[in-house]
Amino acid sequence: MSAILSVDDLNDFISPGVACIKPIETLPVPVPSDVPPPNALDEHEVILDGGPSSSSPSSQPAAQISLTDCLACSGCVTSAEAVLVSLQSHNEVLSVLDAAPSLHLVKTTNGYTVDGLQDKNAKLFVASISPQTRASLAATCGGGITERQAGRMIEHLFVGPNGLRTGGQYANGFTWMVDTNTAREACLVLGADEVLGGAGGGGDSKPATPVLTSSCPGWVCYAEKTHPYVLPHLSRVKSPQALMGTLLKTTLSKTLGISPDRIWHLAIMPCFDKKLEASREELTDSVWGGDGKPGRGVRDVDCVITSKEILMLAASRGINIFDMSTTPLSQPLFPDPSLQDFLFPPSERRQSRAAGTSGGNLHYVLHDVRSRHPGSQIQTVRGRNADVVEYAVTTASGETVFKAARYYGFRNIQNLVRKLKPAKASRMPGSKPFGSARRPAAAGKPAGLEYAYVEVMACPGGCTNGGGQIKVDDQVIVDRKGFTTKPGPQEQKEWLAEVDEAYFSADEPDLASADQPMDTDDATAGVIDGISASKVRDILAHWSRITGISLQKLVYTSYREVISDVGKGQATDTERVVQLAGKIGGGW
């Protein structure tokens, strides 16, 4: 789909740094032990990462880095794949499942409680799943399997009797599997309120205009480490994964009378960077249960695995995921009737094509604006590539009342952050300030952006193309498609189109032409894009009431500039070498 895509599994999300600099801090200068050929001496390649050039697949001790370390370091844009995969993996899921018999839900006269607390390692297992993961699996199944049917297969694997419960030390499985789309609806309403000022009001501290989407963890992490000046623009609303995490931990601990660390919440996502998000100190019970400040408390999301890792999880228990049933599975009632209705809605909202495959934040905001201006129209202009789209809401009289845009993919994000960047003083004494890749503001052109909202996602094509999705060159797809050679960019494009198709697939394909824009706005009833904002606000108020925690603490989060202390203080040998190389002109 994009130039940023390649044969590697991971490079379509914001690309990891050249290397994590953490391990290098403790390493001596890698001196090539073998005598290099004479010409190698002339390549004073400056290398920090022990990369291909340092000729040292040497015996470096395996570095141990936690994801929280990664978040605290600006050494690279995100962290290394190996770190992500090793710390929150399908293996971790299996080992937690095998640690102790799971807690069991018990109905009592005045509610619910759990059994098995005497074993200190016993947990209540809850999973939440993203729609993009269901789409990835549906496309992998092929044969017209819809996203919803794929979701049922995954439910059978995690919750049902023929899935994970067939094996393991204690035959444990998950008590519930919920859909992050439900939390998404709350995020959409809260997000629109933040931009437009609604009943919710948008929390205590409003972001600066343009408001930028913050549900993409790759983008948030990149902004925190590389472009801190955009942080005031980030939406304060939690991502659906994070909001679902807080919802489950707060309400279950309250209604069941157990500590939040007895609830083990697994999120299944299209994205590796969601593992990083789950490790944020801003998303723990320190915020909602402790002193209100970010800290290393109990995480709202304990573990994140990706779509691809579902296949690995099933395989390691000897289960063929494609054998799972597609029939609906009945799950136990959630111990709060209102939340039961919210988390397990009788009918699911259709995914509108115009909303895109990344949650539809912008789409919802646009529809909210349109509902406030009767007779207005949403106009769409494609930008320089498929991942840049500009939107305007124009009233019947032709007045433009709202402008917004979608910027997906790393290269397009570059152009966005550049426009938001304040001009710098010139490095040349006496010269006027210069812009970063743009003309100086003095040129008399409108500076900055006129957008009120920008939906930003790190992956080209959005979340269905996440780094954790099943890829066209994964063995399972190569086998199923019968590719005889390694698939290239064209096959990749076609595969992504199939995943997108699955994302929008309805249960009954002939229900209505999916290409027809659905007008599901009903301003008088407060229904926007099929979501009743008033119902969402009611459930949020209910949540706050039953947990006794302010909505502010439950639904909003914060961001911080990440300043690396690496390289400050005493210089390491490696850094001295780099400095020296710089002084003498460096190598090539």
Place this chain on the structure above:
Amino acid sequence: MASSSPEGDSSSATKITPLATFEPDLYQRAWQSIPHPSLPLLATPHGTSVTIFSLATLSKHSALVNGHTRSVRSVAWQPGLGAGQLRVVSGSFDSTAAVWNFRGDRRQGDTELEREVKVEADGEGEGEGEEEEDEWELTVVLEGHENEVKSVAFSPSGQFLATCSRDKSVWVWEDVSGEQGGDEDDGGEWDTVAVLSEHDGDVKAVAWCPDVPGRERRKGVFGVDVLASASYDNTVRIWREDGDGEWVCVAVLEGHEATAWGVQWETRPREDGKFPRLLTYSADGSVRVWELKVDEEEEVEARQPWSGIPNTMRRSLREDWVCTAVLPKVHGRDVYSVAWSAESGILASTGSDGVIALYAEDGDQHSAQDEDVEMVSPPAAEPAKPESDQQPTTTATDTNGTTQKGGWRVLTTIENAHGPYEINHITWCKRFDAGTDRKGIEEMLVTTGDDGLVKAWAVTLD
């Protein structure tokens, strides 16, 4: 090393003779010297600055200073600007690329610029040194690379700029100021149009295919611009825009056994209108010649672009590049630079060993008749691996008569061209100095070395 030199062989009429050393000595390692596409100017990065030399006086014209905090390794002149405008982009190890606009003597108007240079050419040189610091203004800084920018290059029209870095990525930038009538006072407005991260190692060099007729060969399939990048991962990759704003890797050229230091496109139009060939050169001491394979079926398709053929039926986004020759081995160490003359078709190579070598292609007019010169036949054709090994082409090239004449021969070599120092760059360059009566036509070679010298060499062909 370099013992295969036919030097002293009196039968070879091709000679390289020292012409001049550009003034002044830079006293710092200098990395390359890039001639302006039309004006008698040469840009040489060294230290944290860039010196512009006049090709007329063979001496300093102006300088780009105070723009970078670490060494500047690469420069590019932006083509296609309005008359009298001069713009240079410099790529630096400080992880940025900088856009510079020439300010010197603006009020003299557009046509004065060239005259000014020519006046200096006549040896007057008045006013030299005054205002030197102000002549070039840093107008825009292109940020985005995580670390050292190694090379910068403009597409033939000046629309696209490519930069590459130790961060293993290639970025493509577009100058979008044109649409809004760019003010010549500013440095343009730049959008990032692609971040290409497929290389597994530092990307050492980027180069755009020149605008020769053969370039249009596959334009029905892709946008017209073609970019090549050379990397520490030993490969060269070819990139094109797929017609939908997406830049994709269409071929991976594998064959070098060490870092690919750079690439050089064939600049002389081919008589049969074929797509320009590509040279790659490496730390393995070799120089390889690559050719795009275009099959007939596709030719037809390309002539009727978008002829209603459904998307899925269109040619896949791949190109087949085949190594058709390896130049006779001259260099004992890394080959850092190769230049391909747009006039004579003669190649000049140089590198770590301080040797300059000239090569001619068999069947070309300059290959002369010396039978005793080492002949090199094309290697067993090595297919460029386009991501997958689809369509292995291990034998196909032999049947294609054109590849049979892929032999190249060494015309002459000289050793220690910069004394004991490494030579980082070589280029063909038009002569504008007083010593030629064919100004702007006659070609010379310019080498740039670790000794901080930029040397001009006359080449006498038979």
